[in-house]
Structures are given as C-alpha cells and as structure tokens.
Amino acid sequence: MRILDSEAHAINPTGIEGCYPTKPQWRYPYIPGPSPSLRGVVADSVAKGRFDDLTDQLLARMDLHGVEKTVIMRGAFPARNADMAGIVKKHPDRFVAFSGWDLESPIGNPPREGPKGLEALERGFTEHGFLGAGEFDLARFMPLPPEQAWQGYVPSMELCRKHKKPIMFHTSYDGGKVPMAYKNPIMLEPLAFEFPDVPVLVCHMGKYDVTFFEYAMMLARKNSNVYLTTSNTRQDFIERAVAEIGAERILFGSDWSMQHGILGERQGFDIYGKNLDAVRNARIDEAEKALILGENLAALLGI
Numbered sequence: 001m002r003i004l005d006s007e008a009h010a011i012n013p014t015g016i017e018g019c020y021p022t023k024p025q026w027r028y029p030y031i032p033g034p035s036p037s038l039r040g041v042v043a044d045s046v047a048k049g050r051f052d053d054l055t056d057q058l059l060a061r062m063d064l065h066g067v068e069k070t071v072i073m074r075g076a077f078p079a080r081n082a083d084m085a086g087i088v089k090k091h092p093d094r095f096v097a098f099s100g101w102d103l104e105s106p107i108g109n110p111p112r113e114g115p116k117g118l119e120a121l122e123r124g125f126t127e128h129g130f131l132g133a134g135e136f137d138l139a140r141f142m143p144l145p146p147e148q149a150w151q152g153y154v155p156s157m158e159l160c161r162k163h164k165k166p167i168m169f170h171t172s173y174d175g176g177k178v179p180m181a182y183k184n185p186i187m188l189e190p191l192a193f194e195f196p197d198v199p200v201l202v203c204h205m206g207k208y209d210v211t212f213f214e215y216a217m218m219l220a221r222k223n224s225n226v227y228l229t230t231s232n233t234r235q236d237f238i239e240r241a242v243a244e245i246g247a248e249r250i251l252f253g254s255d256w257s258m259q260h261g262i263l264g265e266r267q268g269f270d271i272y273g274k275n276l277d278a279v280r281n282a283r284i285d286e287a288e289k290a291l292i293l294g295e296n297l298a299a300l301l302g303i
C-alpha cells in the first residue's frame with residue numbers, strides 16, 4: 001500500500017524550538033503552545049533569512065514509517081520556495097512541494113496580497129514545478145473579520161485556477177493566540193463556492209474538536225472540490241468522514257514539523273506513528289485505507 005503524506009514542514013525559522021513549552025499542553029494530539037517570545041524570534045529569523053532545514057530528520061521518520069513521498073510546504077511560518085525547490089531537487093523520489101509567497105506579507109489597508117507575493121506564488125508553479133499551494137491560513141488577512149478574510153485569498157485562488165493546482169488551508173483548534181473563528185473550516189465556504197474547479201484541501205478535519213469537525217463535514221458535504229486531511233485528527237472523525245462523504249476526498253497527512261514532529265517526539269509523541277495509526281486502526285475497509293493513505297493524493301497531484 002502506497003503511503004503518501006499530504007503535509008510536512010521541512011523548513012522553519014531558526015530558534016522556534018526555544019519558544020515552545022517543555023511539557024505538552026492539554027492532551028493528544030500534542031498541541032504546542034508557543035511562548036510570547038515566538039513572534040519576535042520568528043520576525044528576527046525571517047528578517048535575517050535564517051531557517052533550519054529539517055530534511056534529514058524528516059527523511060528518517062518517513063523511512064521509519066514506510067512513507068514513500070511527502071508534500072513539503074510552508075506552515076505557520078513562511079518559507080522560501082527556492083529552499084523547498086532545493087530539497088525536492090536533492091530528493092526527487094521522496095518529496096514534492098507546494099508553493100507560497102516566499103517571505104512576503106500582505107500589504108495595504110484592508111490587507112491584500114502584494115504583487116511580489118503573487119509573483120513568488122506563481123513562480124513556484126512555473127519555475128519550480130510545485131504541485132499546489134499552501135499551507136495557508138485565513139488569519140493572514142487580519143484585521144479583516146474572519147467571515148471576510150477569504151477575500152484576501154481571491155488573487156491566490158485565481159493563480160491556482162490558472163495553473164490547475166490545489167490549495168491547502170490550515171484549520172482547527174491550535175495553540176496560537178489567534179481568534180479561533182479564523183480557524184473554523186466553514187469560513188472557507190465562499191472560496192469553495194467561488195472556485196468550484198480548484199481543489200480546496202482543508203487540513204486537520206477539526207483536529208480533535210467536534211465543533212470544527214462538524215463544520216469541516218458540512219463544507220465537504222456541500223462542496224465536491226473540498227478535501228479533508230487526517231493530520232492530527234481523531235480516528236472516529238476519520239470513520240465518520242468516510243461514512244458520510246466517502247473515502248475519495250480524504251487525504252493522509254502527518255503535519256510533521258519542528259513543533260509537532262521534533263518537539264513532540266521529545267515528549268514521547270510520535271506524530272507520524274499516531275497519524276498513521278488513526279487511519280490504519282479506523283473501522284473502514286482496506287480499499288478505503290489505501291485511498292486515504294496514498295491513492296487519493298497520487299490522483300490529485302499526479303504522483
């Protein structure tokens with residue numbers, strides 16, 4: 001059975017490992033709660049262009065768990081497309097990548113994506129051969145209210161439509177001090193309506209929160225271009241999603257990163273193993289597991 005991982009973060013701003021608690025907070029899935037110094041550390045590292053390349057550690061975990069290939073991308077923090085392209089070039093049989101806006105931030109008031117960011121996003125498709133866009137977050141366009149933040153994504157979605165690429169959004173409960181409404185999957189609904197030809201990959205399927213899971217399910221039920229990923233969600237959510245929307249739009253993901261991967265492992269949380277087990281132990285049939293663990297992503301990205 002092919003195992004393809006829809007989400008991992010191989011590059012992080014230098015120094016973030018010092019900004020997370022030494023003890024896990026709350027309960028599984030391990031949710032790192034960043035310290036107040038995180039924002040400053042990230043801003044400083046990004047300004048200086050200092051990033052940690054976690055490729056070797058990620059490859060070791062992929063090998064340990066039999067993962068054939070992984071999509072690498074920016075996560076909560078920006079990453080340069082050229083750095084990710086370098087990783088893919090070095091390991092073309094193990095990685096593909098999703099494009100981002102390099103280190104650019106939105107400009108203006110109300111905030112919108114600037115030309116430099118959009119050019120970087122497009123070059124990811126045209127020059128680097130990246131297969132999608134992400135991982136993005138509606139809070140990028142704060143202070144637009146959560147129900148309007150989707151508007152900031154229209155130019156990026158148009159590029160995805162033009163180049164026939166899927167787009168991946170982070171959703172659901174996490175440790176960051178961002179109002180949770182920005183993490184509600186239902187806030188992506190206008191984009192799913194507006195761009196029915198662009199696959200919208202909704203990360204984490206609610207994580208372990210039943211409220212956001214129900215919103216993710218509503219969104220996926222109504223919009224056939226919506227996919228849900230399994231990273232850091234619950235086995236019973238995966239079972240219900242298969243029963244109600246089918247296995248064909250569910251994608252395995254690990255969300256391996258400095259925060260969830262390396263720091264989680266130090267606390268005894270094997271994030272790869274736990275995310276794989278949530279699918280493997282689910283009470284669904286083997287053909288459905290094969291779809292979720294690899295076949296769906298292979299079909300979506302042509303890998």
Ligand SMILES: [Zn+2]
Pocket residue numbers: 135169170171203204255
């Ligand atoms: Zn995420």
